[in-house]
Amino acid sequence: MALIEIKQVQKEYQLGETTVPALRGVDLDIDAGEFVAVWGPSGSGKTTLLNLIGTIDEPTEGDVLIGGKSIKKMSDDKRSELRNHTIGFVFQGFNLVPVLSALENVMLPLQINGTSSAKAKEIAISRLEAVGLKAFLKHRPDKLSGGQQQRVSIARALAANPAVVIADEPTANLDSETARNIIGLMHQLNEMEAVTFIFSTHDQRLLDQVKRMVRLEDGKIANGGE
Amino acid sequence: MIKWIKIAFRNILKNKRRSFVTLLAIALGFAAVNLFRGYTHNTYNGLRNSAIRGHGLGHLAVYKNGWLEHGKTAPDKYMLTKKEIETIVSIVEAEKEVVLATPELHVTGLVTNGRVSTIFVAKGVIPKDEKAIKEGWVGTRPVTGAPLQDDKLYGVEMAEDLARHLDLKPKSEGVIMAATLDGQMNALNVEVAGTYNTGVRATNDKFIRMPFAYAQELYDTDKADRIVVLLDYWRNTVALRDRLQTKLAQAGLPVEIKTWRELAVFYKRVKGLFDMIFTFIFAIVLVIVVMSVINTMGMAVLERTREIGTLRALGLKKRGVSLLFALEGALLGFMGCAAGMVLNIIVWAIIRYISPTYTPPGNSAPVPLIVNLVPETMTLLMLFLVLLSLIAAILPARRAAKQNVVDSLGYV
Numbered sequence: 073m074a075l076i077e078i079k080q081v082q083k084e085y086q087l088g089e090t091t092v093p094a095l096r097g098v099d100l101d102i103d104a105g106e107f108v109a110v111w112g113p114s115g116s117g118k119t120t121l122l123n124l125i126g127t128i129d130e131p132t133e134g135d136v137l138i139g140g141k142s143i144k145k146m147s148d149d150k151r152s153e154l155r156n157h158t159i160g161f162v163f164q165g166f167n168l169v170p171v172l173s174a175l176e177n178v179m180l181p182l183q184i185n186g187t188s189s190a191k192a193k194e195i196a197i198s199r200l201e202a203v204g205l206k207a208f209l210k211h212r213p214d215k216l217s218g219g220q221q222q223r224v225s226i227a228r229a230l231a232a233n234p235a236v237v238i239a240d241e242p243t244a245n246l247d248s249e250t251a252r253n254i255i256g257l258m259h260q261l262n263e264m265e266a267v268t269f270i271f272s273t274h275d276q277r278l279l280d281q282v283k284r285m286v287r288l289e290d291g292k293i294a295n296g297g298e
Numbered sequence: 299m300i301k302w303i304k305i306a307f308r309n310i311l312k313n314k315r316r317s318f319v320t321l322l323a324i325a326l327g328f329a330a331v332n333l334f335r336g337y338t339h340n341t342y343n344g345l346r347n348s349a350i351r352g353h354g355l356g357h358l359a360v361y362k363n364g365w366l367e368h369g370k371t372a373p374d375k376y377m378l379t380k381k382e383i384e385t386i387v388s389i390v391e392a393e394k395e396v397v398l399a400t401p402e403l404h405v406t407g408l409v410t411n412g413r414v415s416t417i418f419v420a421k422g423v424i425p426k427d428e429k430a431i432k433e434g435w436v437g438t439r440p441v442t443g444a445p446l447q448d449d450k451l452y453g454v455e456m457a458e459d460l461a462r463h464l465d466l467k468p469k470s471e472g473v474i475m476a477a478t479l480d481g482q483m484n485a486l487n488v489e490v491a492g493t494y495n496t497g498v499r500a501t502n503d504k505f506i507r508m509p510f511a512y513a514q515e516l517y518d519t520d521k522a523d524r525i526v527v528l529l530d531y532w533r534n535t536v537a538l539r540d541r542l543q544t545k546l547a548q549a550g551l552p553v554e555i556k557t558w559r560e561l562a563v564f565y566k567r568v569k570g571l572f573d574m575i576f577t578f579i580f581a582i583v584l585v586i587v588v589m590s591v592i593n594t595m596g597m598a599v600l601e602r603t604r605e606i607g608t609l610r611a612l613g614l615k616k617r618g619v620s621l622l623f624a625l626e627g628a629l630l631g632f633m634g635c636a637a638g639m640v641l642n643i644i645v646w647a648i649i650r651y652i653s654p655t656y657t658p659p660g661n662s663a664p665v666p667l668i669v670n671l672v673p674e675t676m677t678l679l680m681l682f683l684v685l686l687s688l689i690a691a692i693l694p695a696r697r698a699a700k701q702n703v704v705d706s707l708g709y710v
Contacts, residue, residue, distance in 0.1 A: 128611055128703040149615050156613020163707070167608040171308035176301075181612045183301050228612075 073140055074101035075235060075268055076125055081134035083120050083291075094120040096291040097134070102270060104235065107262045109279055110272045112288035118272035119240050121288065125270060126159055126238045127151045139235065156185050160229030162239035162258075162271070166221040168213040174200060174224045175209040181232040192231075199227035203257060219250035226257060230267065239271035243278060255281055306626035309598065310633065316594055317630065323590040324634025327583035328683060329641040332676055334579055336646065336669040338572045343670075345569070346532060349562035351435040352497075354421065354428060356526035357535045358542070359561060360386055360399075363552045365523060374479040377403075377521035382551060386525050389545055395534045400427035401522035403513040407476025409488070409506070411464040418460065418474070420506035422513020424448070431528050443468025443492030451512050453491030459503035461493045468492050474506075478518035486516055497663055535559070587634075587683055591627050591690035599623060599698040606698050607706025616699040623698055627691020631684040639676060646671055 078100040085092045095117045102108055102125075110118050123129035124136050127143045136143045138158060143151060160181075161167075168177045175196050182192035200206060203223040213221055222242060229237045239258065243251030255271075255278050262269045279285055286296035310317045349355050361369075365376040378386065383401045390399040403422040408415045425446035441455055454474075456466065466472055468490055475485040488508075496502045514520060529538060539555050546553050559565065599606070606619055614622075646669055655664040 123704050126611065128707070152610070152613050152615045155611060161608075161611045163608070165604070167604060167611075167707070169305070169605055169608070171305060171312055179301075180609075184609075184613050184618070189301070232613075 075104040075106075075139060076100075076102040076270075077137040077140075078121075078124070079135050079137070081121075081124060081131040081136060083117075083124065083129070084132045094291055095124075095131075098291070098293055100286065100293060102236075102268060104268055105262070105266045106268050106270075106284055107259060107282060108268075108270045108284045108286060109282040110270065110286045110288060111274060111276070111279065112294070113274060116288040117291040118274075118288055120291075122238050122240045122270065122272055125236070126161060127155055153185075156181060156232060158235045160232070160234040160237040160267075162222070162225045162229045162237060162242045164241040164244045166213070166218070166225045166245070168221055168224055168228075170213055173210050173212055174205060174216065174220075174227075177213070177224055178228045178231050181228060185232060196227070196231055199231050200224070202230075202261070203227045218246050219253065222246060222250075222254050223257065226254070226261070230261065230265070234267065236268040236270065239269065241272055241274075243273065243275065248277070251275065251278060302622050302625055303629065305622065306629045309602075309626060310630060313594075313598070313601075316597065320590045320594045320630055321634045321637055323586050324631060324683065324687070325637035325641055327586050328635050328638025328679060329645065331576075331580055331583050331679055332638070332642045332672070333645055333669055334576055335675045335679075336642075336672055337667075338576060339670045339672050339675075340668045341572065342565075342569060344665075344668075345562070345565045346558070347435065348497075349565050350528075350532065350558050351432055352439065353562075354402075354423065354431050354526065355558045355561050356400075356431060357529040357532060357558050358527040358539055359556050359558075360390070360525040360527065360542075360546070360553050361523070361556065363554050366554070366556075369523060373517075373523070374519070374521070377479075377519070377523050378525065378553075380520045382553075383522050383525065385549060386546065386551060386553065389549055389551075390525070390527055390542060393538060393542065395529050395531070395538055397528040397530055398427055398430055399525050399527045400424050400431075401510060401525050403510060403517065403519075403522050404524075405476055405508075405513045405516055407474060407516070409460070409464065409472055409474050411466055411470075411472045414464055416460065416463060417504065418506045419501075419504045420454070420474075420508050420513065422508050422510040422516075424510045427526075428507070431526070439494050439497060441492035441494045443490070445492055446507060446509055447491070448509070450489075450491065451509055451515075452487055453489050453509070454512070455492045455494055455507040456490050457502045457505040458493045458495050459499075460505065461490060463503060466490045474516060476516050478516075479521075480518065482518070484516055484518055486512070495663055497661060499661070532558075584686065587631070587686055588690045591630055591687045592693060594630065595623055595627050595691040595694040598626065599694045603698075603701065603706050603709035606701060607703050607709065610703045611707065619699040620692065620695040623695030624688050624691045627695070628684050628688035630691075631687025632680070634687075635680040635683050639680070642676070643671070645669075 078098055081095055081098045083095040085094055110121060112118055124131055178196035178199050179192040182195060200209060203226055205223050208216060243254050258269050259281050284296060287294040350357055362376050362378050369376045387399045390396055405420050405422060409418045425448045446455055447453060471487060471489050473485055474488045478484045496505050535557050539557055543555050649669050654667045656667055657664045
């Protein structure tokens with residue numbers, strides 16, 4: 073059984089009286105430990121697909137199964153728990169909580185699930201060490217560079233030991249060298265920790281490190297779906 | 299919980315200017331309510347003491363049934379006889395909370411210096427009992443000359459304006475006239491032992507305090523119209539009234555008992571007025587606090603929409619988001635109250651240092667402006683405002699929690 077099963081998923085958005093289709097019948101299986109890039113032009117449905125896998129959105133038709141569990145049948149609370157335990161997020165804009173230090177940001181998912189403060193701190197320090205930010209534990213986001221903020225974001229995504237990390241355009245706000253480093257770091261963590269990484273990008277230069285590429289066009293998988 | 303308080307606290311500090319304005323509004327409201335409450339607390343205490351001790355109402359007054367309604371038209375019928383006085387005093391003084399029970403006879407008539415006559419209203423009291431009732435209050439309205447004495451029957455204390463109108467000074471003599479209970483005119487020599495200021499213009503040209511026996515002689519009776527009861531503590535008043543009412547009824551005495559609160563008309567009126575003003579100020583403060591917190595938290599929710607989306611994506615449940623913002627509101631309330639407490643103490647200290655005085659309407663002498671610190675009110679108000687701030691924050695907090703995660707993350 074695949075870790076993530078996407079079955080005939082359609083997603084439509086309502087813009088006023090106009091219905092805009094974002095995904096038009098997507099089928100996709102992703103196994104545990106894969107390093108997958110979802111790519112394609114702007115408006116192809118990359119973000120929508122990642123939002124559905126991340127359980128922060130619901131399909132209009134079809135279903136998404138995470139670890140064999142249908143997200144359509146889950147309550148909002150159950151989905152929150154699933155996200156906290158199983159899914160890590162890396163955002164394009166880093167989305168760190170500005171009033172918290174790097175360490176406190178990484179501790180956040182653990183504290184949400186009730187991990188003791190001491191244990192959460194221990195795990196967060198080790199995660200920040202793994203992304204090369206041991207010297208920046210006490211720094212607030214506004215005192216870190218874009219690349220450093222994204223590293224904190226990756227450490228945070230991995231803090232609760234998730235099965236899958238979803239990164240929507242994680243390098244869009246970074247220069248090309250930093251972007252390459254971030255993808256390299258994600259690749260390295262994927263191999264070391266056997267965590268499934270799914271990220272979206274429209275930058276083809278980053279795809280040479282990727283094992284599997286899923287190309288989306290007009291809300292459909294053009295290739296890489298098998 | 300501590301981590302959420304930490305986040306809430308840091309977010310309050312992050313928006314310094316907005317938080318400052320909200321905290322200032324809460325602090326000023328808190329201080330205003332507490333200062334006014336401190337003023338009324340002191341005023342109520344003063345008026346209560348004034349009624350019980352200054353005006354000599356005591357805590358309780360025992361009357362024969364019907365005296366209050368018909369005593370003026372048929373005084374002889376509704377006065378307490380000598381035997382009844384003795385029985386009541388012995389029953390009342392058997393209670394451990396009772397300091398003393400003393401008979402009084404209030405009389406009216408004319409007082410003259412031989413050339414000029416005017417009306418007077420007098421209270422016939424047993425001097426040593428009156429002194430015990432007045433206690434420290436004697437210093438507030440001191441007597442110029444000599445006070446009433448048990449062994450000097452004809453010496454009276456006269457209100458200053460009355461004495462001035464009659465050109466009477468301590469040790470000077472006049473004549474007092476009144477109708478006896480039988481309707482005969484009676485006149486007695488009187489010596490002004492001392493003069494005093496009643497504190498109220500309306501009574502300062504009419505009042506006289508005289509020995510109980512002298513008042514009885516003026517009315518040619520051995521009766522009293524009331525027995526004034528002094529207790530060890532004013533909060534025992536109602537309980538003791540109920541107990542004595544039962545015991546006196548069991549003894550076959552047809553009496554009714556009034557508390558000082560029922561008899562102190564001025565106290566009731568002032569308290570009614572101040573309570574209304576307090577309610578008005580309190581309502582204004584409530585509105586200010588609620589609107590300030592709702593506005594601040596509404597802005598916070600708007601500004602932190604992406605943060606809310608992020609927290610939800612990390613697995614925080616809807617109620618977790620609500621709790622976060624509700625905590626922030628409560629913390630704002632707490633910090634505002636803490637600042638208000640400091641402000642309150644500073645103003646209280648300044649008032650104590652300056653010791654200002656003012657003359658209330660109808661008073662014949664200035665009174666000091668005193669504001670008490672009332673810890674119970676401070677604590678209760680703080681708890682109330684913190685709770686109110688929390689409730690006020692729930693509205694925007696619920697809105698924050700209900701937001702769609704994807705929309706929140708995409709909010710710019």
